[in-house]
Amino acid sequence: MKALTFHPEKCTGCNLCRLACSGQNEGLFSPRLARLKISSCYTGDGLEVKGHTCNLDLACVRACPTGAIQEKNGRLAYDRELCTDCGLCVSVCPNGVIVQKKEGVGVCVQCRTCANWCPTGALTFEEVSH
Amino acid sequence: MSYTGKVLRVNLSNGKVQSEPLNEKWARDYLGGKGLSIKYLYEELPSGIDPLSPENKLILMTGPLTGTIVPNSGKLAVAAKSPATGTILDCSIGGRFAPELKYAGFDALIIEGKAGQPVILCIDDETVKLRDATPYWGKGAHETELALQETMAGYKFLLIGPAGENLVPMACISSELYRQAGRGGIGAVMGSKNLKAVAVRGSGGIKVPDIRKIMVALNKIRREDTMSDDNMWAYTDGTPMIVDLSQSTGILPTRNFQEGTFEDYQKINAEALRKALQAKKACLACTLACGNYVRQGKAVVEGPEYETLALCGSNCGIGDLEAVIEFNRLCDDLCLDTISTGNVVAYAMEMTEKGVHDFGIRFGEVQKYLEMPALIARREGIGAELALGVRALAEKYGGKHFAMQVKGLEMPGYEPRGSWGMGLAYGTADRGACHMRAWPAAVEAYGDLDAFTIEGKAELVKNMQDENAVKFSAIFCDFWALSLERQAEILSMILGRPVEADELKTIGERINNLARLFNEREGFTRRDDYLPERIHADKLTTGPTAGKLLPKEEYEKMLSEYYAIRGWDQDGKVTESKIKELGL
Numbered sequence: 272m273k274a275l276t277f278h279p280e281k282c283t284g285c286n287l288c289r290l291a292c293s294g295q296n297e298g299l300f301s302p303r304l305a306r307l308k309i310s311s312c313y314t315g316d317g318l319e320v321k322g323h324t325c326n327l328d329l330a331c332v333r334a335c336p337t338g339a340i341q342e343k344n345g346r347l348a349y350d351r352e353l354c355t356d357c358g359l360c361v362s363v364c365p366n367g368v369i370v371q372k373k374e375g376v377g378v379c380v381q382c383r384t385c386a387n388w389c390p391t392g393a394l395t396f397e398e399v400s401h
Numbered sequence: 402m403s404y405t406g407k408v409l410r411v412n413l414s415n416g417k418v419q420s421e422p423l424n425e426k427w428a429r430d431y432l433g434g435k436g437l438s439i440k441y442l443y444e445e446l447p448s449g450i451d452p453l454s455p456e457n458k459l460i461l462m463t464g465p466l467t468g469t470i471v472p473n474s475g476k477l478a479v480a481a482k483s484p485a486t487g488t489i490l491d492c493s494i495g496g497r498f499a500p501e502l503k504y505a506g507f508d509a510l511i512i513e514g515k516a517g518q519p520v521i522l523c524i525d526d527e528t529v530k531l532r533d534a535t536p537y538w539g540k541g542a543h544e545t546e547l548a549l550q551e552t553m554a555g556y557k558f559l560l561i562g563p564a565g566e567n568l569v570p571m572a573c574i575s576s577e578l579y580r581q582a583g584r585g586g587i588g589a590v591m592g593s594k595n596l597k598a599v600a601v602r603g604s605g606g607i608k609v610p611d612i613r614k615i616m617v618a619l620n621k622i623r624r625e626d627t628m629s630d631d632n633m634w635a636y637t638d639g640t641p642m643i644v645d646l647s648q649s650t651g652i653l654p655t656r657n658f659q660e661g662t663f664e665d666y667q668k669i670n671a672e673a674l675r676k677a678l679q680a681k682k683a684c685l686a687c688t689l690a691c692g693n694y695v696r697q698g699k700a701v702v703e704g705p706e707y708e709t710l711a712l713c714g715s716n717c718g719i720g721d722l723e724a725v726i727e728f729n730r731l732c733d734d735l736c737l738d739t740i741s742t743g744n745v746v747a748y749a750m751e752m753t754e755k756g757v758h759d760f761g762i763r764f765g766e767v768q769k770y771l772e773m774p775a776l777i778a779r780r781e782g783i784g785a786e787l788a789l790g791v792r793a794l795a796e797k798y799g800g801k802h803f804a805m806q807v808k809g810l811e812m813p814g815y816e817p818r819g820s821w822g823m824g825l826a827y828g829t830a831d832r833g834a835c836h837m838r839a840w841p842a843a844v845e846a847y848g849d850l851d852a853f854t855i856e857g858k859a860e861l862v863k864n865m866q867d868e869n870a871v872k873f874s875a876i877f878c879d880f881w882a883l884s885l886e887r888q889a890e891i892l893s894m895i896l897g898r899p900v901e902a903d904e905l906k907t908i909g910e911r912i913n914n915l916a917r918l919f920n921e922r923e924g925f926t927r928r929d930d931y932l933p934e935r936i937h938a939d940k941l942t943t944g945p946t947a948g949k950l951l952p953k954e955e956y957e958k959m960l961s962e963y964y965a966i967r968g969w970d971q972d973g974k975v976t977e978s979k980i981k982e983l984g985l
Binding site: 283284285286287290291293294295297298299300301302303304311312313314315317318320384387388390391 | 468469470472497500504547550577578579604605606607608609612613616620623628679680681682683684685686687688689690692694701703
């Protein structure tokens with residue numbers, strides 16, 4: 272399967288990816304609602320770049336008790352009707368990129384909007400193995 | 402909508418916090434950022450107040466684009482009456498604070514009064530609290546911000562260092578360690594309020610009309626306009642690439658503006674810095690990532706920008722890159738503006754060398770030079786004198802002829818004798834000698850226009866000032882050279898109503914006239930719009946500008962023409978008809 276892949280050495284921390292994700296999937300610009308996490312921050316040791324994206328590990332699909340999250344044709348599909356807001360998916364996601372919203376969750380659907388906005392090629396869509 | 406419609410007002414004297422509606426008429430007339438903050442200050446500050454008294458107000462202003470995906474829209478305007486000049490003062494700072502303030506639900510934060518003891522103002526959406534900052538008082542901005550980000554997850558910060566605490570008129574405000582609201586002593590205003598830091602965290606977002614459609618259009622603009630060859634210098638080398646341009650055109654300030662070229666320029670230029678580059682860093686929503694995190698020997702910094710390389714490098718006779726990087730880091734940590742600090746050190750060096758007054762430091766003396774930032778920020782030893790700034794020092798000790806300042810603000814890195822329009826830009830900028838209100842060097846020294854004529858320069862400067870006022874109000878980063886038409890196109894998308902370029906031009910003009918009215922009310926007139934005598938009297942001696950000066954009578958003519966084009970009288974006063982025309 273192909274999935275979003277992050278290359279920290281190319282990232283400038285502009286967060287256009289997260290603005291794009293929230294705009295595309297939530298209808299407003301709010302980095303906290305983005306289904307990927309990217310940060311570029313100075314620590315005592317210098318500049319630390321960290322990023323997490325959905326790599327289709329599917330832990331959420333396995334954990335979901337109601338089948339609200341499923342994998343269809345290499346993408347996650349989420350059904351709000353089936354979701355009981357149990358929060359299991361959020362807690363098992365190894366990348367921490369499932370967003371707990373006031374109602375329901377946001378999962379990455381590999382729409383690639385983030386990669387389309389990345390100015391440096393730090394986000395790509397590549398074959399992943401688990 | 403893209404404005405949150407709310408302004409947070411905090412009075413540090415009595416702890417009163419209130420959320421009030423944004424003045425929509427003003428937002429329409431002044432957009433946001435620079436323009437809108439000046440409008441609030443003009444309406445709310447009585448004339449003649451002491452900038453370091455509780456009566457001054459510190460305004461943090463976002464714009465209609467802040468927090469959206471519009472490329473290069475992440476900057477914040479920080480405004481107050483300037484303690485360095487007594488003029489209106491607005492600064493621009495990058496990082497992530499501005500979008501976060503919007504996500505917390507506010508277009509602006511107005512800080513009034515003075516806290517009884519050092520505080521940190523913490524804003525978490527609607528919840529506003531004051532925290533004790535006593536443990537951090539006296540500490541550098543770097544140590545403070547690193548400590549705060551350990552305990553306050555998700556917050557973004559604006560801070561001051563010892564320079565601001567000690568009310569030094571060249572103190573800046575810092576964010577993310579290496580971003581600054583630099584000029585005019587804005588950090589001293591914060592310090593005068595006993596405000597060590599502002600922390601903000603927001604859980605909200607910004608809604609705009611037809612968001613998906615707009616995103617497609619904006620991404621095309623980002624690829625084709627923002628990331629065009631005209632702007633990519635910001636990503637590749639950033640501002641250090643200007644060192645070579647200035648050297649080759651003879652406008653690189655050297656040894657307190659005695660010369661326009663520097664024999665060691667290759668030690669402090671973009672090529673030298675390229676070897677030191679560790680990583681690139683951008684502000685939120687910025688596609689150009691001008692931030693260069695560099696390491697040379699033991700010294701690290703994000704920077705140095707061109708202004709620092711020029712004023713703290715060549716202008717101090719320092720051709721040692723590691724030393725300039727370390728000087729830059731010290732200034733950032735202590736929160737000193739590198740333009741003014743480099744200038745004041747260079748002035749002291751010339752005073753000493755010329756035997757006018759012995760400040761104990763000469764051009765090129767690296768060790769002493771590196772001691773200066775801490776002494777100035779803490780007002781210790783010779784630093785207690787240098788902390789007065791160039792203008793006050795010249796009044797006290799002489800050397801007025803080469804006190805390189807306008808209205809009390811020290812001069813940036815573009816020699817006006819080799820770029821005559823720059824002289825007018827410095828003379829007429831609202832906050833004193835500033836290169837960000839208009840930057841004619843780009844088209845004269847570095848471009849095709851004749852740099853040694855006043856022909857057309859008044860109009861050039863006026864137009865640049867008006868267009869830049871729009872950019873700094875919308876808010877777009879200065880490093881995106883975008884047209885007014887493009888700004889109008891983007892604002893139309895985000896505001897959901899048609900905005901025309903002509904309308905923006907009028908807004909830019911309105912902002913500059915209001916800034917002038919503010920200064921006029923403080924007593925500024927034509928006599929304050931002049932350059933230091935050196936520019937008119939001392940011929941440069943090296944490189945392509947050897948033998949050049951900017952004759953005083955030419956400057957007078959250019960200034961008069963500028964007033965005429967502005968529709969001001971010959972004292973530089975805004976006329977009644979102009980006030981009426983612009984609806985001021």
